[in-house]
Amino acid sequence: MGLRDHEPILIEEFSGWWDRGDPESVPSDHFIVADNVQYFNSGVETRDPIDKYQTIGTPLGKILRFYDYVMQSGQSLIVLVEGGKIYHVIGADVMHGPLLTIPEMTDFGFVAVNGRAYITPFKTYTNSQGKNYELGIKNEFLYVYKGDGTPARKAGGPPPTGGALVAALDVDGLTDIGFHLIAVVYETDTGYLTALGPEVFASLEFDGAHKILVSNIPVSPNAYVKKRHLVSSKAITNYNGDQKGYQFFFIPDGNIENNVDTTKVVQYFDADLLSDASHLIDNFTEIPSGVSLNTYHSRLVLVGEFGTDETLKDLPVGITDNRSVARVSFAGEPEAISKVDGLIIAPLDGNPLTNCQEFRDVLYLYKMTRTLGYSDNNDEPATWSEEVIDQGVGAPVHGVATVLDSGGVNVDFLLIVDWSGLMLFNGTYARPELSWKIEDYWMAQVRNDFRYMQIVNDSLSKKIWITLPPPNQHIMLHADYGNGIDSKNIRWARWLFDVKVATVALIETNKVVLGAIASAS
């Protein structure tokens, strides 16, 4: 049969890479190989090249992880390199750090709140069956970095300590009559309000005719304490000696705008005590580290905690860590997390929480194969109702796509990396999964190492990049959903590099930044 007997095949659209089933089953408008190419309109071309990001004399190497850090003054990268060191990279020629060094840290979670960076160190553990899982490092904590080049410090802070606080009647003034307790709260440079102190609160029988002189006010040894506040109980009848058993309120005009003065004169009526400070007593002074950070209803959410000596006390038999605990802060106070009721306990199925994400007013918590939803009921997080969204689909620690340079994820859908494929979530998981065309390749990835998979979504140019686990770290998956974000219209390709790409982020709107851990060979 001559060539003239062949029916010509017209390919009007290049529909991308297909790796599913036998090569003979590949549709004619798809490719059995699509390496280092990108798609435009109906065409295909060689991918864009990469270039060096840093121009300074000593650029960072051995990159393990980075995130887009949106500061008040612009965008930057928070970068973890081998050795457990975190740096702050601002553009091509400015770098601060190391801001934080924790040799055990091989990965970290991050969220920016009000221009401040919250950093949680974590690492990979392996159970007796050889299964890898990620948890915060035991006895490590959440850190906060102000973005100014100064070292990161533990979020939160210790309460006032020292000698007993003293209260005495001062000059003529007006107060309610009765027995009152007075204590002190520190305020840090990140706005965190510590628990009440010192160890012995001041107590005084107000006579109603004098102002109150508070003295021996503790001074913090930590330079990050910028202010102090006096708090007081209302009049107590039949005081039982349990100074923390009463409700405390911020005293109007009880602020001390420095960390120097040791006396303060106040006068107030009980009716003036409106702003409750009692919850501060139960807050963490040091917040246990986890694997993932995010925000929900202006609260900080932290999941994947191993625990600390403090939080690991008195656990039930058979439970050795807090892998199913999510910590949730008070609204607007990202470092104020109650030890008592600022938590959510996901189902204790032995699998750790891996990720957290707000979407359409619901907080979603993920395990590797579970998706759970929680709704804020305007009460404490421990009371929030739980809904099991999907018991077959979950996300690894970097498996929820971030969008553009926002550091957030919302473009009316979520992209979730799951063992079964790249999932589109719009309240439910849409099937077939977006990676349906390349299912064979997706399934060939090492499931035990899905922690290496990180995804970013350039919603502007409608492109997706995904890093891959070893031994494919020199490859990134690239997808173009310009023709539609569904399993049929998405167009896939592989991008190969001469380096092993460990992390990816979008910065300056939609500049794709890659972090390389090593040479590819």
Add this chain to the structure above:
Amino acid sequence: MPPSNLTPATAIDITSFPFTVSVDPGASGNILYYKLTGPAANCIVGILVDNPLWTSGHYLPEVSILDSGLANYLGGFSTSDNALQVPVSTGQQIYIKIRNVVGTYTVGDLVNLSVILPPNGVVAAGNLLINDDTNFFPMCIIDIAGNVVKFLEFPAGERGEILPSGISLWQDRIDAGFNPAGSGVTGDTVSLFNASFVKITDISGIIDNADVAECIIVSNRVNKFYVVRNNSTSLITVKTIDNTGAVGVITWTLPTNAVRCIAACPNRAETILYYASGNLNQPVRRYDLVNNIELSTFYPGQGVNYSVLKDILVLADGTIVIAFYNNAGSVQTTKIIHFDSTGTILRQWNYNGNNGMAGEVVNRIVYNKDDSSSSFWVWLFMPINSDETIWEFPVKSKFLELSTVTGAILQSIVVQNFSVGKSSSSGVWDGRRFGPSTSCPFLLMPTVSITPPEPLAPDGIYFVSPNKATRHDSYYNSIEKKIPNPAIKTALLGE
């Protein structure tokens, strides 16, 4: 504010090259620490420190190198103003320690530190190959302009030979390959390498570290090496190894009058082996390789106090070049004599040194790149330290191509020597931060095509650059790579 890197624990990590820094040391007793991890595709780094304001009485920075365990590296490097070249394998960590050796810190004193990578060029025919006989130091390759082309991780040894095909055989005195981080296990073997200097095989049983003197490695200049061994029993034996590593079945035993044989070479027909003892006033002898008997003496010797140097060259036309030296008294006399095949002198070149203070003396001679009879190369040592013997620590080396036809110098280059990694000149001579060792094997790269391995792309932060003018991937260390094999393929149409 004092520098932050005053302890090994706070050492500043050097992660890219070139690295330069100028630091106020702050106090006389302050010691500065830096560290680096051996970069990919390089086996040596160049290090230099100085205080640009130094005069007597100021902070005089001295640099020394520590291994990852903070012990002195490779027996100890230290210098206050000489350029260093420090071998370091990819991924190996070393520390750079800078301290004040004399003087007192004065406000304004600075420590300038420069750490650079060597050139990493393409090896070409006619390049000079100078291997090191000090464990862990790499081979240095120089072009005929005297510039370092690159360094190669290579086993240390005294002897080597390269065939016109580029296949080479080398003594490996530690039998552990090149591995500064390794144990340095003592051994002695010979190793065969291909034309890209990738090891083909180690060949055991040819030499031994109990031998009374170093071996000799020469060739028939086609496809076969001859290894002369000075056995511990004082027997001198000769074996062949072909260019695949196969050991010949014949073992020749030379007469004991050639004890501590220093030089040898077969004629091109492989019927006669010319050889000489390294002792004083010894003749150049001949041995019948076919009938396995000693022949008449080729040359009776140069006279009292003269010895044969390490090389005998049998040129393609059958003529023979031998170097001699006389190290008696304050004047070192060296000479190169060109003989015909009967032992008649055709030409002679004399090079004399004056107790190391002046002049030039012969170290090694070698075939030219084309293996033609029209010329050969000689390695001369130039003025040396007055308190050293002539073959230790010469400051510079001169390499000459000498015409056997006219006796004229055809090419001449001068390089800075580095002895055990340390420049033999104070400061930096002529900008030379890298150079060859003073010892020992010297060969010329024959006319074969060598493709060096591509440098590896380093880790770091990169970005996708849609508007980049060149459509290559650009990596740190000025490495440009083509986008790897962009391809689409359909099941029906093929690529």
